Amino acid sequence: MDVDSGDPDVGRVREAAAAADWNTVREVLEARPESEGLTELLWAVGDTAGVERWITGVLEAEPDAALPRLVAGIRHLSWGWEARTGARAKDVTRAQFELFHSRLRTAEKWLYEAAEREPLWSSPWYCLQTTGRGLEVGQVVARRRFEATVRRDPQHLEAHQQQLQQVCDKWGGSHEEMHAFARASAFGAPGGTLLGQLVAIAHIEEWLSLDPGADAAYMRLAEVTNSLREAADHSYRHPDFVRRGAWLQVLNTFALAFSLAGERDSARECFRATEGRVTKFPWYYLDGSDPAAAYRKQRAAAGR
Known part of the structure; x- marks a missing residue:
């Protein structure tokens, strides 16, 4: 941790x-x-x-x-x-x-x-x-x-x-407003931005709001996986991305999002980049008492 x-x-x-x-x-x-x-x-x-x-x-x-x-x-x-x-x-x-x-x-x-x-x-x-x-x-x-x-x-x-x-639904906003804000912020910033994380967070937030079964189906929608790939390309996959500030949290967030989306190759890429270093956010969403255990479980599922 x-x-x-x-x-x-x-x-x-x-x-x-x-x-x-x-x-x-x-x-x-x-x-x-x-x-x-x-x-x-x-x-x-x-x-x-x-x-x-x-x-x-x-x-x-x-x-x-x-x-x-x-x-x-x-x-x-x-x-x-x-x-x-x-x-x-x-x-x-x-x-x-x-x-x-x-x-x-x-x-x-x-x-x-x-x-x-x-x-x-x-x-x-x-x-x-x-x-x-x-x-x-x-x-x-x-x-x-x-x-x-x-x-x-x-x-x-x-x-x-x-x-x-x-602007999340749970704080008086809506899913639509949340996603629009995330994309505008991420893609309004230069390539290599840490703000690409917002797109992944927004999808995780909607996943959290759904009932079991519906949550997994949402994350595997083509529009969701395409959105995550696009944000990753503009963020940590971009040649101008620099490992500074909250970069490690950004990679952990994409690791979780891609894991939930069933995108094993992309998740494995993120797990490899984190080198076993776990940030509390976002893994506490899966296991509030032991975020590192949640990380290990998803990393194993991704085949890393």
Whole structure:
């Protein structure tokens, strides 16, 4: 299970956050351009328990600095979703929802302050996309937040992933809107783009929405397999594709999509490229407790 995409700074910043070592956290984050994997580093800090306690002192000591506010925002964002848990809405208690929304509102306060201090940063707006989904700000506001992110970073993969979720049927959109957004984003970007992953995610999302039997039949439709091949050709198969940022997650996503579609040769190609390195997304859709086991099972079925 690859928890850091091979980036040593992920583990370093996570350890610093757990130790309340703000100087190291700041050093690692400031050294990383937003377009070169900063999002993963921010989540490594945001997902670390206890950050909400020590970041308060940093905010007081640096009242004009944007970075502490960004860190406080993403921690409260992550902390909020922890309170909600991954359960279906009907299984989440009222108390959990109240705590969830309270933490997300605190996150929004810090994120807006970070955006005001650094108007060229894309990260606060990307985080606001996620808080907005939890607070159910609606499609119009959600779209504005997405557009604010991509104005600053047009190929921000995580921002596109969030917007894809926003237009999914389960979040108030539709399958048609989801697929249209995925294709427009992927093929509107230059060849070799990581955004080709969106096409695969969209098909996986529709597969998840269907009953057993209908889900397998959907993934084996000629239009679905052709769509996946076309996206692969424009993405990781393109000569301009570079293994940077979330490339490993992109290959894992196509590996799952092609496996579900019964495209063994294409799936095997992806498994070979990942070299046994498993990303939690998307394999937790098949096995939430052991994504690596799901990966191994599908890899074996593909004959790798």
